[in-house]
Amino acid sequence: MQTQASGTTDQRAVQARSPFEFKSAAHLLFIERHRACNIDELLQALRSCPEESIFQHTFRTLQEHHYIKEGFSNDFAHWTYLELGEVGLGERLASLDVREFTSLSALRSRLVEIVGQYGAANPKSRERSAVAPFYFCSSKTIVLEAQRNASTLAEFPTTFQSGYKRSWDWSGRPHC
């Protein structure tokens, strides 16, 4: 540990109790059997699709489109607005901030709630067909041990900058 002339500790050199382990993740997209052509089918599929689908069409799509500064939210909102033409439902789905959810089951419940309420309030819209179906996909995620550690504050920025791009999600927070 280094000490400065005045006797105080250089915090940048303080060793952490355990190192910060950088990790990365790689994702491979799979096509699921669920698809939706209207609001009723979307609701059914949202209830029964795998959690990996919910993750793919919300968190992952946000990461994939990190370069888009505005307007993009999640695949469900995008499809509802563009292919189904249900602007009101699209707006409601777009307003979801996925960062508020710490579990996929909670996110799924919220999506089902939004679509279900909209369908109940707009029965004529429920069976109107979209221009193109919504195809549910899912990601299989492989966590990669980046084999890079930082034990001190001084090491952290250098190790971080040399790390893999995918160690960061769209908002710039590292995966741990």
Add this chain to the structure above:
Amino acid sequence: MDKQSGLTTPQSESSSSQPVREDVSKITPEREQGGLTRERRKPRISETPPAAPPAPRLADYEAIIGKSQVDELRFVATPLKGKTAKMVNSTAVGGGVAEMLNRLVPLLDELEIKTGWEVITGGNDFFEVTKAFHNALHGEEFTLTQHARDIFMSHTEQNRQRMNFDEDFLVMHDPQPAGLIASKSNSSSRWIWRCHIDLSHPNPQVWDFLQPMIERYDAAIFSSPAFARSLPIPQALFYPCIDPLSEKNRELDEGYIQEVCDNFGVDRSRPIVTQISRFDRLKDPLGVIQAYKMAKKYVDFQLVLAGGGASDDPEGAVVLKEVQEAAGEDPDIIILELPPWSALEINALQRASTIVVQKSLKEGFGLTVTEALWKSKPTIASAVGGIPTQVIDKQTGALVHSVEGCGYQIRYLLTHPEYGAQLGRNGREHVKENFLMTTNARRWVLLFRILSGLGS
């Protein structure tokens, strides 16, 4: 090939190529009182294909996607070092699959996944049957006879006897080699069926014939969720991709781009709107001309329609004639018939363009759109085929559904260049994330890891 400038000069070609240049005589201008005149040089177009450049190495992609991305790809592939793979398809030359494998196989080899590539053999009868299968799987009418089944199965069996299947990963591309799954044994080899075609509306007889074979694979890969079938095996989604280091997509010297535009009579001091496609009704070149005329009332620009298919396709020749008639004597509509080996010229035209248009009525994936997006060109494209996967409306480009929509977007993007530039930047990022050869290699590596239980 002079790599510095990208110019193809006779002296830089291999000894087997012939230096050819067409006569560069100027067409005598015909001036009518008060009318438009067409004064355009006959462009110089090579009559022979240039020698293919060597395939790039993985390190060459560092300048494109960044060293950390290349390093990550190597890292992801580490558990697969020493594994073996074999790609099997129906042809070594010509077509998108062979072109893709030409790039993919060396990359996988560099990642120390020793990858072989074999081509199935068969007589004319076999390839006629598989061609018929190909068309039928695209939805064409077809009656599957016992004779056709027998031909398919007997040639499949001949190939099965000829080939070995000892590799860790065996990948069959498209229906032609699909029957080789009969060689799947209890070994640890993983079999993958890579389908490059549109299976959204297959002929039921042909699909019913192939389906039991496909279901025996460990995984299938499709290019679009719309093409996936109801199968009891995992179905991965691998988008088609471009190679950013190919002649069609690599960076070009400004001098070469200028030379190409000069050669084709394209004025770079004025806006240029381009569609690069075969002269084919499904690409709707007449619709593009209509859109041009709508937009031209408000903003000055040139329209370039460049493509091939007119000399090897009777319908293409008819379409080209229709396009020429629709263009009339307008000197701002430049129609270019290019041979199939014009990758550099197409690259230059795309880079010179202010906007790229793809107003197809039907489309597969639409790699011409991918090329344009990669070059950061504001792109206006029809919402058909795989285009909406690439052009996210108002984010990575403009999706249109009509001639009027196309005309409006041309006018809008030409008068809002900052917005167009942002679309172009987003489009390039979208391609970088999803549709590059390195992304494709990464998908293969991930799939191999998952199938061999090395998924974490």
